[in-house]
Amino acid sequence: MVLNSDGKKKPFRKQPSNARPVPGPAKPGLQVRAAAAKILAAVVDRKLPLDGALDNEHGNPAYKALNESDRALVRAILNATLRHLPRIDAAISQLLESPLPEGARALHHVLAIGAAQILYLDVPDHAAVDLAVEQASHDPRSRRFAKLVNAILRRLGREKEEILAHVSAIPVMPEWFLQRLERAYGRERAHSISESQLEPAAIDLTVKADAEGWAKRLNGFALPTGGVRLAAFEGGIPSLEGFSDGAWWVQDAAASIPAQLFGDLAGKRVADLCAAPGGKTAQLVLAGGDVTAVEQSENRIKRLRSNLERLGLRAKTISSDLTKYQPEELFDAILLDAPCSSTGTTRRHPDVLWTKGPEDIVKLAALQERLLRHAVAFLKPGGTIVFSNCSLDPIEGEDVVARVLADTPSMERVAIDAKRWPGLEAAISPLGEFRTTPDMLEAPSGFAGGLDGFYAVVMRRVA
Incomplete structure (x- = not known):
């Protein structure tokens, strides 16, 4: 039976606003x-x-x-x-x-x-x-x-x-975005990504050292990214062993990948651009880099400093609009984790697809390209830049990089070796770029699977 405003099968009839008595005190809940x-x-x-x-x-x-x-x-x-x-x-x-x-x-x-x-x-x-x-x-x-x-x-x-x-067969993503995914990944894969949005987001940790040991201590399991994934638990993150000692920090497995693409950074000047909240900054410091973290928002810089202080790590922090930032010296390595539509994070941020639209993706891609072109100028010859973001849309990743490489002869792509990422080989594209999607990464029983959607590419300045 089909129902209308009276709970009966008949057309809507406008009723005077005073047809119902004014309700009494609010019920609990x-x-x-x-x-x-x-x-x-x-x-x-x-x-x-x-x-x-x-x-x-x-x-x-x-x-x-x-x-x-x-x-x-x-x-x-x-x-x-x-x-x-x-x-x-x-x-x-x-x-x-x-x-x-x-x-x-x-x-x-x-x-x-x-x-x-x-x-x-x-x-x-x-x-x-x-x-x-x-x-x-x-x-x-x-x-x-x-x-x-x-x-x-x-x-x-x-x-x-x-x-x-x-x-149950109705996709849980808005039609406009599902169509974009189908063009990028094909229909079957797009619907797999859409369904993965319903899976609970995992709590992943990046550890300073000994992932296997911390996995045992915290009843988690070691990830192929080198971090630890936790099972569901009661209580807050600060109550866990190792938090107060700064032994680890919360960071999605996919978000931990870009900083690892540099390898050993000992003795190198490193810039982390768009750095807050600081998880990637901490990784770069642990890799041995002399790190300068740049972030436009002073409030976000304060949060970054607080996070580094808990971890017992040091980095130079600068509050600056990146489009206006000019370093005194060139860098050996640069990480640009650029602002994006965040469509790869819908498991933990389900509002993203309802607050963003196609026009936002186009605007953000233009901003990313502008930032990348600006950041390349900070890089020493022979230096490496990693460009990344947490969007699922190639317009904000592969397309940006393709345009920059096409008209910047001084830059070349450095292919990522899939053999160095066991368990995530499927995330390495034929061009050697990282492209994770939320439906990747199986987990043992009792743990959430998946990871955020992320794009990352390594480029080198050759002249």
Whole structure:
């Protein structure tokens, strides 16, 4: 049966806004759902990043007003909603005789977070339904649709398995981005990458030394990148052995690759451009480099310095707009991990594909090319530059490098040897560039698989 605003099979009829009595005091849990709906609206409608809204100091006021356990529930609801949003929208739409009224975005968000709890989270159906109805009743924009919310979500609960099976073939990425992936990787691989977004992101560590030993101490396993992957655990990262001693830091396996492509840096002047939060800077220091870390944001520089201090490592730090930065001396090695669309990180940042669009990818690719051309001028003859980013789109990786190499005779590509990366041979392209995708890297039972999507290339200045 198809339902409308009265929970019955008949067309929508506009009702006066005072048709329902003003609700009483808010039920327990309502503030959590209200915060989730407000933040979902900020992400999907206003294209604001999720991390900013969930910042404990400067985030959304409705979120900051909650205690820590309620904040955790907000995060869980939003992550589930954003990861499955196309399927959630399809599930709701199939129960409506006609689309929601124009301008009913607030109602859409109430339904979406309610559906996410019923379909994808371990929240009792009755709680999800009752609080969604209460939420609609408290909002003058949605009050007249409270019966619709009740009917739709109750039916989702009753027919959960059937509905999940019906929507399971719908890709969880927006159509515009899925089409880009199909052009770059082929249809089968693109859909594999899309599905991998639903896998929980792993917690990976880069260790100063003895990965096998730390894997045993922390009940993890050693990665082919030389780091350690943890199993799920209770408690915070700072509570783990080795944190306070600075023996390791959190860094996705893919993000640890670019700095390793230099090899031994002993006695070399090294620049880490766009350096914060400092994980790659730490790797370059440990490789023996005399490192200068450049970052535009003073706040991000402070975070980088704090991270290096915990690790007991030193690097020169400079706050500067990279397009205006001019070093006093040329460098032997440069790492440019350039700003990008971050589409390779959707497992841990599911908002990315809802806050970015095709025009953002084009603009960021142009910025990356400008930064790379500028950075090449800092490099000594015979020096090496590694260009990397966490985008899945070749426009932000391979295409940028191809243009720079085509009209810069002083630069050449240095092919990465796949034999030196056992377990990740499939990530090395025919040209010898790194291209990881989230559906790569199998893991033992009990551990999350996959890694972030990353691109990296090694280039050398020959003159």
